[in-house]
Amino acid sequence: MKVANQKVTAERLVRDALEKAKHFADYNIFTFLNEEGAIKKAKEIDAKIARGEKVGRLAGVPYALKDNFLSPEGQTTASAHILEGFVSPITSTAVEKLEAEGAIMIGRTNMDAFAHGSSTENSYFGPTLNACDKNCVAGGSSGGSAVAVALDIVEFATGTDTGGSIRQPASFNGVYGLKPTYGTISRYGVVAMASSTDCIGFFTKTPDDMDLLMDIASGQDPKDLTTLPDYYGLANVSNSSFETVSREPYEASEESEPRDGGRERTWSRMENCRIGIIKDFDNESVRPEIRQALKNKIESLKSKGHEIVELEMPTLKYALAAYYIIVPAEIASNLSRYDGIRYGFRSEKAEDLNALYKNTRSEGFMPENKRRIMIGNFVLSSGFYDAYFLKAAKARTLIVKEYEKAFEKCDFILTPVSPNPAFKLGEKVNDPVAMYLEDMMSVSLNLAGLPGLAIPTGKTESGLALGLQLVGPRRSDKSLIEFSKELI
Amino acid sequence: MKYIPTIGVECHVQLCTKTKLFSEVDNDARGKEPNSCVSPVDYALPGMLPRLNGEAIRFAILAGKAMNCKINNYSRFDRKHYFYPDSPKGYQITQFYHPIIGEGYVDLPSGERVRIEHAHLEGDAGKLTHFDKYSLVDLNRVDTPLIEIVSMPDIHSAKDAHDYCKELWRLMCFTGVTNGDLYNGNMRFDVNTSIAPEGSNELGTRTEVKNLNSFRSVERAIEYEIARQTKVLKSGEKVIQETRGWNDATGKTTGQRSKEEAKDYRYMPEPDLPPINLTQEFIDTEAAKLPMMPSEYKAKFAGIIADDTLEVLLDYPELMKKLGEISAGDDSSETVSREPYEASEESEPRDGEREQTLSKKNVSALKLLSNLFASVLLAEEKSAEYLNDLPTAMELSELAEMNEKKELSSTATKEVFLRLFDPQMKGRGTKNIAKELGLIQENDLDALEAIVDTVLAKPETQKAQDDFRNGEEKVIGFLVGQVMKESHGKANPSAVQEILRKKLK
Numbered sequence: 007m008k009v010a011n012q013k014v015t016a017e018r019l020v021r022d023a024l025e026k027a028k029h030f031a032d033y034n035i036f037t038f039l040n041e042e043g044a045i046k047k048a049k050e051i052d053a054k055i056a057r058g059e060k061v062g063r064l065a066g067v068p069y070a071l072k073d074n075f076l077s078p079e080g081q082t083t084a085s086a087h088i089l090e091g092f093v094s095p096i097t098s099t100a101v102e103k104l105e106a107e108g109a110i111m112i113g114r115t116n117m118d119a120f121a122h123g124s125s126t127e128n129s130y131f132g133p134t135l136n137a138c139d140k141n142c143v144a145g146g147s148s149g150g151s152a153v154a155v156a157l158d159i160v161e162f163a164t165g166t167d168t169g170g171s172i173r174q175p176a177s178f179n180g181v182y183g184l185k186p187t188y189g190t191i192s193r194y195g196v197v198a199m200a201s202s203t204d205c206i207g208f209f210t211k212t213p214d215d216m217d218l219l220m221d222i223a224s225g226q227d228p229k230d231l232t233t234l235p236d237y238y239g240l241a242n243v244s245n246s247s248f249e250t251v252s253r254e255p256y257e258a259s260e261e262s263e264p265r266d267g268g269r270e271r272t273w274s275r276m277e278n279c280r281i282g283i284i285k286d287f288d289n290e291s292v293r294p295e296i297r298q299a300l301k302n303k304i305e306s307l308k309s310k311g312h313e314i315v316e317l318e319m320p321t322l323k324y325a326l327a328a329y330y331i332i333v334p335a336e337i338a339s340n341l342s343r344y345d346g347i348r349y350g351f352r353s354e355k356a357e358d359l360n361a362l363y364k365n366t367r368s369e370g371f372m373p374e375n376k377r378r379i380m381i382g383n384f385v386l387s388s389g390f391y392d393a394y395f396l397k398a399a400k401a402r403t404l405i406v407k408e409y410e411k412a413f414e415k416c417d418f419i420l421t422p423v424s425p426n427p428a429f430k431l432g433e434k435v436n437d438p439v440a441m442y443l444e445d446m447m448s449v450s451l452n453l454a455g456l457p458g459l460a461i462p463t464g465k466t467e468s469g470l471a472l473g474l475q476l477v478g479p480r481r482s483d484k485s486l487i488e489f490s491k492e493l494i
Numbered sequence: 495m496k497y498i499p500t501i502g503v504e505c506h507v508q509l510c511t512k513t514k515l516f517s518e519v520d521n522d523a524r525g526k527e528p529n530s531c532v533s534p535v536d537y538a539l540p541g542m543l544p545r546l547n548g549e550a551i552r553f554a555i556l557a558g559k560a561m562n563c564k565i566n567n568y569s570r571f572d573r574k575h576y577f578y579p580d581s582p583k584g585y586q587i588t589q590f591y592h593p594i595i596g597e598g599y600v601d602l603p604s605g606e607r608v609r610i611e612h613a614h615l616e617g618d619a620g621k622l623t624h625f626d627k628y629s630l631v632d633l634n635r636v637d638t639p640l641i642e643i644v645s646m647p648d649i650h651s652a653k654d655a656h657d658y659c660k661e662l663w664r665l666m667c668f669t670g671v672t673n674g675d676l677y678n679g680n681m682r683f684d685v686n687t688s689i690a691p692e693g694s695n696e697l698g699t700r701t702e703v704k705n706l707n708s709f710r711s712v713e714r715a716i717e718y719e720i721a722r723q724t725k726v727l728k729s730g731e732k733v734i735q736e737t738r739g740w741n742d743a744t745g746k747t748t749g750q751r752s753k754e755e756a757k758d759y760r761y762m763p764e765p766d767l768p769p770i771n772l773t774q775e776f777i778d779t780e781a782a783k784l785p786m787m788p789s790e791y792k793a794k795f796a797g798i799i800a801d802d803t804l805e806v807l808l809d810y811p812e813l814m815k816k817l818g819e820i821s822a823g824d825d826s827s828e829t830v831s832r833e834p835y836e837a838s839e840e841s842e843p844r845d846g847e848r849e850q851t852l853s854k855k856n857v858s859a860l861k862l863l864s865n866l867f868a869s870v871l872l873a874e875e876k877s878a879e880y881l882n883d884l885p886t887a888m889e890l891s892e893l894a895e896m897n898e899k900k901e902l903s904s905t906a907t908k909e910v911f912l913r914l915f916d917p918q919m920k921g922r923g924t925k926n927i928a929k930e931l932g933l934i935q936e937n938d939l940d941a942l943e944a945i946v947d948t949v950l951a952k953p954e955t956q957k958a959q960d961d962f963r964n965g966e967e968k969v970i971g972f973l974v975g976q977v978m979k980e981s982h983g984k985a986n987p988s989a990v991q992e993i994l995r996k997k998l999k
Contacts, residue, residue: 074541082540084540095534095539096542098541193543195541195542196541198540198541200765201765202765228545230543231543231544231545231766231767231768232543232766336762336765339584339762341584342575342583342584342585343538343540343582347579347582347631348538349539387758388760391761395762
């Protein structure tokens with residue numbers, strides 16, 4: 007990562023990034039370019055360097071911010087019409103931590119409105135184009151952030167991952183994308199999608215950059231009671247197998263949680279690891295190029311002395327169904343606050359209270375938002391709660407347990423991120439189920455609260471990016487990043 | 495046919511925690527600008543997450559204990575969804591599935607026992623003020639912590655419902671978890687009433703009257719509902735399950751929302767708040783902080799303070815607490831403030847006697863002070879203000895002692911008593927105030943005798959002396975008056991009369 011110093015000024019780095027952002031304007035990556043603010047901050051950092059003062063680990067590093075992170079710079083809209091005009095008085099914890107180290111936000115990136123989608127086509131600002139092929143989707147929901155890093159506009163970008171929204175666009179554009187263990191990075195000040203699965207993460211060009219960002223952004227936050235006690239980068243306890251905590255994501259950070267520091271296994275040497283492969287994911291519905299890429303990696307890992315373990319995980323096939331009950335329920339609830347009363351967009355047609363609610367929400371939400379609100383409210387309705395929400399919650403517990411069992415047999419699991427590489431723009435917009443199926447390999451991690459790292463793995467013959475996903479037990483985030491180097 | 499009413503009460507208690515239930519903003523909005531006690535969390539900005547106020551948990555434990563309830567080691571929050579401008583998040587955070595307070599009971603003065611089904615923590619809603627063409631929203635009250643206490647349908651008369659609500663109010667006030675200001679909605683009651691023919695095993699269809707904020711309105715609304723439902727049934731019709739509103743001016747309830755129109759709140763576990771896991775040790779430690787409850791005061795003061803006086807004073811926890819302190823007398827926490835006064839006491843009684851002496855002294859002090867509280871203090875215009883800042887137990891005990899020793903006449907006692915509450919006199923000490931006002935009576939018999947002699951030597955009293963010796967009893971009043979005048983009102987009149995009688999024999 008290029009950091010500002012005596013030789014390269016922050017202003018140079020920032021101006022270059024802004025220049026590139028404008029050059030790639032046709033990709034529709036940014037919803038806001040922070041020209042004035044970024045250059046002002048860069049000058050401040052340069053002045054500090056000139057005075058010989060200490061600067062942070064990300065001094066002058068330009069980055070792109072997904073549009074659902076609150077900060078007073080530009081409007082925070084989550085690419086949704088209903089938040090049009092909203093300038094936040096609050097800065098999210100993640101942004102605070104990055105900027106405290108000197109990182110400079112050069113722009114906010116496009117996304118599916120409220121992060122609902124897998125292609126960034128559900129944005130109020132129109133789709134972002136794929137970095138490898140402009141006829142294809144960027145993936146989503148963090149499409150803008152992935153493309154901003156893939157096109158080398160910025161050194162890194164933030165993302166949120168509720169069901170694959172970091173990993174899938176990372177693999178569609180050929181960059182690293184990490185969804186950390188649930189509760190590793192504070193959600194405070196990030197527009198909520200589904201509280202029990204939302205994770206804050208990053209897009210980078212290298213594993214080392216990812217490690218540095220995790221070290222900076224992770225940690226317990228009193229403003230987010232679901233954050234875990236600090237663990238990232240802390241010394242390991244033992245070199246035996248990973249500790250497996252059987253606990254629902256809801257219960258992630260109880261007060262009773264012992265604050266005994268790190269419990270993660272740190273790998274002194276990435277040798278003789280056991281890598282799990284999920285048998286069910288190797289089938290006809292997965293594109294041959296992706297299956298081939300996985301096979302190649304397996305051979306390469308074997309040749310490096312790692313052991314391959316075949317896993318049977320029969321409950322994973324229920325993950326998508328459980329996900330599309332639990333997540334819409336939380337979405338419907340979390341989107342209730344957008345009512346046109348206190349901030350954001352308000353419909354002109356508001357002759358009475360009911361009309362104000364109905365018209366504001368009808369005009370302000372995208373079709374996909376409305377679809378999920380309706381599903382969510384349906385599954386929570388009195389009389390349906392037990393049949394849908396409660397059953398899905400039980401399935402979730404089974405998935406958590408199945409992963410725990412799997413990690414008794416292996417150290418990491420290697421799977422595709424999605425069954426297909428980037429698809430054509432417009433191809434799946436009118437087929438929501440086909441779109442949801444793109445998430446089938448990513449959502450189970452969110453339900454189980456596990457970390458997953460998307461790793462670029464070459465290209466298809468037509469030049470589309472391919473990615474694989476490395477999955478680890480809870481709190482294995484650092485090892486995950488470290489081990490990913492074995493796959494290069 | 496005779497109908498038996500069955501009543502259940504839901505009571506909302508606003509907790510007087512320092513900050514709100516889910517944010518660090520001031521929870522006391524009294525006298526503050528609308529929307530000035532609102533955090534970004536209460537305002538429901540995007541990306542805001544609730545934090546949990548530990549004080550509210552501790553208050554819930556106290557409130558639960560006051561109602562003899564089980565405190566649950568595991569509890570959790572849920573979201574209750576509805577759209578209204580008083581609810582910025584679009585849902586209320588409450589405890590639907592796993593409340594913090596479990597089963598318990600409250601005993602009424604009549605001896606009836608009302609079982610508590612459960613009680614839970616939740617956030618209050620904001621306040622709307624409606625105008626002709628618009629409404630104004632004040633979010634100061636949003637997420638003020640509430641405890642909702644749900645009774646079992648154990649109540650069978652409007653009077654008992656009244657007494658139950660009043661008892662709850664007393665219990666909550668004595669625990670100190672609420673300011674208990676009914677006028678400002680610190681406690682609000684929803685009553686469910688149904689009637690069924692006597693001897694029937696089934697309950698009738700119930701109606702719910704919401705948002706009653708006085709014991710009297712609880713009683714009246716139930717009386718009205720019983721009469722209304724009886725009339726409906728007697729005319730052969732059916733009672734409709736519905737929510738009804740109470741109009742205090744007309745004394746009537748009117749239908750608002752039937753069961754069919756009832757809202758579906760789409761309850762869901764609150765994913766932003768981890769469950770509350772309380773260790774038994776923590777619960778026990780907190781529960782041990784429960785102060786004395788009304789029933790304990792009643793037992794303690796029975797036979798000392800008159801029943802009707804006690805009944806009045808039990809509405810004022812701060813006064814009962816003060817009487818408790820006074821009865822404790824040698825409370826170690828007071829030894830420091832007590833020292834300066836002790837210097838003036840004749841001699842320290844020995845240990846064994848001390849207990850005896852104190853309790854005897856305390857009994858008369860309690861009698862005097864409970865009467866002064868009930869008939870003098872509470873009659874004062876400024877009593878509400880005075881109640882916020884009571885004199886110390888030592889000051890009050892000393893007042894009682896001076897009265898007992900006849901250093902203060904009963905009129906002077908009342909006057910000094912009131913001065914003890916006067917912000918301008920505060921902290922000066924009872925004796926000093928009495929001295930400054932010149933109200934201390936002369937009890938020194940030698941000194942009094944000297945004054946009496948002076949008066950008797952005066953020519954203008956000679957006739958009266960003769961008249962008295964000739965059997966005209968009533969002229970003694972004139973002579974006492976002369977002595978009082980001579981002593982500038984400081985003489986103890988009964989002592990003066992005694993001396994006079996002796997001298998004029």
